[in-house]
Amino acid sequence: MKISGTSFTSIWYEEATDRILYIDQTRLPWELAVREMKTFEDGIRAIADMEVRGAPLIGVAAAFALYAGVREKGGSLSRITEMGTRLVATRPTAVNLAYAVKEILNIAESENPVDFSNYPSLLLKKAIEIRESEYNCSRLIGEHGIKLIREVADHKDGRTVNILTHCNAGWLATVDYGTALAPIYLAHDSGIPVHVWVDETRPRNQGAKLTVYELTQHGVPNTLIVDNAGGLLMQQGKVDLVIIGADRITANGDAVNKIGTYLKALAAFDNQVPFYVAAPASTFDSTTATGAAVVIEERGDEEVLFINNQLSPIAPAGTRVHNPGFDITPSRLITAYITESGVS
Ligand code: MRU
Numbered sequence: 001m002k003i004s005g006t007s008f009t010s011i012w013y014e015e016a017t018d019r020i021l022y023i024d025q026t027r028l029p030w031e032l033a034v035r036e037m038k039t040f041e042d043g044i045r046a047i048a049d050m051e052v053r054g055a056p057l058i059g060v061a062a063a064f065a066l067y068a069g070v071r072e073k074g075g076s077l078s079r080i081t082e083m084g085t086r087l088v089a090t091r092p093t094a095v096n097l098a099y100a101v102k103e104i105l106n107i108a109e110s111e112n113p114v115d116f117s118n119y120p121s122l123l124l125k126k127a128i129e130i131r132e133s134e135y136n137c138s139r140l141i142g143e144h145g146i147k148l149i150r151e152v153a154d155h156k157d158g159r160t161v162n163i164l165t166h167c168n169a170g171w172l173a174t175v176d177y178g179t180a181l182a183p184i185y186l187a188h189d190s191g192i193p194v195h196v197w198v199d200e201t202r203p204r205n206q207g208a209k210l211t212v213y214e215l216t217q218h219g220v221p222n223t224l225i226v227d228n229a230g231g232l233l234m235q236q237g238k239v240d241l242v243i244i245g246a247d248r249i250t251a252n253g254d255a256v257n258k259i260g261t262y263l264k265a266l267a268a269f270d271n272q273v274p275f276y277v278a279a280p281a282s283t284f285d286s287t288t289a290t291g292a293a294v295v296i297e298e299r300g301d302e303e304v305l306f307i308n309n310q311l312s313p314i315a316p317a318g319t320r321v322h323n324p325g326f327d328i329t330p331s332r333l334i335t336a337y338i339t340e341s342g343v344s
Contacts, residue, residue: 001171001185003032003217009135009176010057011064013128018071020064024051025172029213037061040069040083047097048090050204054173055247055283056134059096062087063127066104070119080108080119092295093256093326094247095285100130131175137280138177140340145183145243145278146190148336148343152240153192160221161187162240164197164230167258168210169245169278179245179278181215183338188220196222197233201258203303203323227260231267242268243338246279253331254291255279259324265333277329278338291328299323 001008011022020037026049027033035051037043043065046052052061062084069075069083084101091097107126111118152161167173169180177185187194196215201207208224215222225233233239242264246255255261255277268275288294301321305313313319336343 001218010172022052026051029209037068039072040065043068055094055096056174059100060131060134062097063100063104063130067123067127070123075119077108093297096282099282135175137340138174138182141179141278141338142177142182142186144342145338146186149187160193160195162195164239164242166199166244166261167201168206170214172210180243198222198224199227202227230264234267234271234273239273241274243276246277246283248294249284250288250291251286252290255329256291256294256326259327262327262329265329269333274335276338277334297325299325
């Protein structure tokens with residue numbers, strides 16, 4: 001997708017210089033900062049500090065972090081396993097991270113156990129493949145999802161289709177296109193009039209900072225709303241459909257996604273607004289039965305107490321905080337899933 005008319009992806013490998021480069025999302029929307037992941041520790045920090053975030057992207061970043069790790073210090077299978085365990089612990093909810101680590105471990109395990117010299121090139125090849133695969137999944141999610149938007153548009157006689165989304169499930173959260181935003185970009189590009197209601201997404205405000213940024217850069221009309229406004233807009237008939245991403249979809253179809261998603265699903269259900277979850281194969285976790293079994297990442301108090309690292313907290317000194325990063329939307333509230341294979 002484009003920033004100031006130039007095409008970008010969220011993370012890329014520069015072959016000529018053997019560099020892993022990514023956009024530092026903690027600096028957006030104020031600054032477009034491109035950082036290099038030189039070492040494994042750089043990768044761990046980038047994921048933990050959310051310089052890279054969004055389920056598919058942290059999977060891709062983890063794969064490159066493992067490559068950086070073996071490039072830097074060589075690698076035995078036990079060292080790669082240990083690095084993988086550390087990566088998975090940084091952000092436990094999004095299954096894409098564990099998925100990418102497992103893919104890399106499978107490659108490492110299939111090699112001759114006494115000759116580790118091939119590891120850097122093998123791991124790099126796999127990391128590039130995982131990135132490519134996420135890119136393709138997002139594009140296909142867009143191609144399948146656009147049909148849903150077109151159907152709504154066909155019933156609106158040229159009037160704008162209003163779509164509500166939560167958090168950031170756009171190209172910044174993947175490699176390109178996005179999950180929830182991929183169908184929206186393709187609809188916009190093909191001339192369907194679309195407008196996006198963007199939940200600000202407290203406490204980190206990924207909607208306000210990232211979704212508004214990327215939609216606006218690409219020219220997609222959007223309006224920022226506070227997290228609690230969506231229900232009213234649905235009651236007023238101002239939302240035609242909701243599309244969100246997911247960090248993990250369990251065997252029974254529950255979608256674990258950014259905190260606040262569940263409340264949007266309830267409001268959508270009550271107002272007969274279709275509620276779609278867009279996600280690639282790497283987000284589906286058939287080994288976990290239901291959303292209740294998923295570890296919900298607990299994040300720090302400072303995210304709730306301080307907006308944009310301001311010096312003054314928004315609550316009295318000593319306020320107790322609880323800050324779960326994700327919630328669980330039961331499958332019964334989900335109209336359909338948009339994946340690289342279609343809408344089901
Ligand atoms: O905590 P974040 O910003 O990594 O959470 C991101 C989300 O919840 C996204 O909605 C989800 O990862 C889907 S991304 C395509």
